[in-house]
Amino acid sequence: MEQEVEMRAFPVRMPSGTGYWTVVDDDLVVVREADRFLRELRLARDRAESTTKAHAGGVALFLRWCAGTGRDWRTAARDMGLFILWLKWMPGDGERGRVVVSGPGSEPVRGNARINAVLAAVRGFLVHAVVEKSVPGWVLDEIYEVGDSRDLPFEAQGEDGGLRYRLSTRHRLREEESGVDRATDEEVVAMFLACRSARDRLIVLLLARVGLRRGQVAGLRRCDLHLLMDSRSLGCAVEGAHVHVVRRQNENGAWSKSRRSHALPVDFLVVRACDQYALERHEVLGAGGSDFVLVNLARPPYGSPVTPEAIGEIVQSLSGRAGLSRRVTSRMCRHAMASNVADAGGSLDEVQALLGHENPASARPYLHPKASRLRDAVERVSSPRVRVEEGRR
Incomplete structure (x- = not known):
């Protein structure tokens, strides 16, 4: 049975006037590891305050899942698939008490795009924790597939012939393409x-x-x-x-x-x-x-x-x-x-x-x-018959 644990994003205003969002627990105590990540995101990487708000919300959900299911957030990356299922069906803040029935025909609480945004925030948080040595390095293998340039075509390997590594995210849900339309x-x-x-x-x-x-x-x-x-x-x-x-x-x-x-x-x-x-x-x-x-x-x-x-x-x-x-x-x-x-x-x-x-x-x-x-573009293309007649002249 999952325990009800509160983790939430919380706004912070620094003496300089700069604002960012952090994560606090049930007792409004700042989660130090999350705060260090979000503060660096705002100050060192010069990201927008709204970006830290979105990331704080994602990290808060991850920490809430870890605490509620008895997992240590430092090693919970090995169960990221279960976290995705939890995101899909567990109500968020403001939805407590809502009855969620999972299974065929039911509507997920969060769509794939929202889940992918949460996963991106969690990956950033865990990578930062690995760099800070508060999380073991093997966590990276759980959230990324690590490859190198040896499996690439020869033309794509680079002129110097050196070995290069690349990362590909392990957990990402397919999103429906829904481009933003223009106002007429x-x-x-x-x-x-x-x-x-x-x-x-x-x-x-x-x-x-x-x-x-x-x-x-x-x-x-x-x-x-x-x-x-x-x-x-x-x-x-x-x-x-x-x-x-x-x-x-x-x-x-x-x-x-x-x-x-x-x-x-x-x-x-x-x-x-x-x-x-x-x-x-x-x-x-x-x-x-x-x-x-x-x-x-x-x-x-x-x-x-x-x-x-x-x-x-x-x-x-x-x-x-x-x-x-x-x-x-x-x-x-x-x-x-x-x-x-x-x-x-x-x-x-x-x-x-x-x-x-x-x-x-x-x-x-x-x-x-x-x-x-688009119609003008098509009409500008001459017909094959016109091109043939011009070639005979």
Whole structure:
């Protein structure tokens, strides 16, 4: 019989203002090994606070399973298959008391994608523990298949002929491919018209016309907006109206996934929306308020920065208010921007730069060509008969 043991993710705010998530037990005592891993993830590896939150949740589930089934977490990797079954059928926090019936025809508590995310967090935790020598090295053999370059084709072994090792995860469930769809132009326009404030209109345009992530939108500072055609007076050499995307620590939890700072061009619609929002903000706050671009104007605390979560809620509310047949998310707006650039003839490297990706391949999932562009591509290919007739001339 499994014992009921509580392990949960818990937010931590350091004196510097930096935040991360850790794991605490029944008595709200921090689990030291998990805390060291999560703190390193945030500080040494410079990962987002939201990333530590997701990892903390996965590690908490693993430790809860270990404690509840009487296993030592340091050696429980040998039973990872049983942990996967537990994840699939055992209710999580907020679901205690729910009756779960496993077997054919029943619905799993967690889907394969969620289970894979938990397993990724646990692997990271155990690898860190191996490095710290708090877990025996053989644990790596339980979570990874270790191979070397000798079984690769000769061409792939490298010019120096040296022996290279590679790791492949042992436990990973198959996920159904469910790519993120793009928001259509009609949906973006409907959401824009449903806005009741200049601030919300600016949010829609920053997502759908500039392609920013919601964390980047919430993290914009007033000094990041360079809306003049010539910004040399501001000490900036970037031509034309643009916004700077800067990775920095923000009090509202906003975070840019792009490690490098970069400037993104904006069109006249975004410039006009910025002007209208500046007037709206001045009427409420005057010259005061936070240095963040987007702040609370409708309810206290007035002038406080809008959070990334609030950005997502605003977009969700707008899609409902606009009467759309589906829920449009901020990420779908970003996909729409990338696809519109491609539909207008933009190349992959241009889409990559506008999205702030370092790897060109990272931009491919964001491209959702319109049906009309696919038809045009087919019609541009001449028929075999035309090519034969041209060859006879």
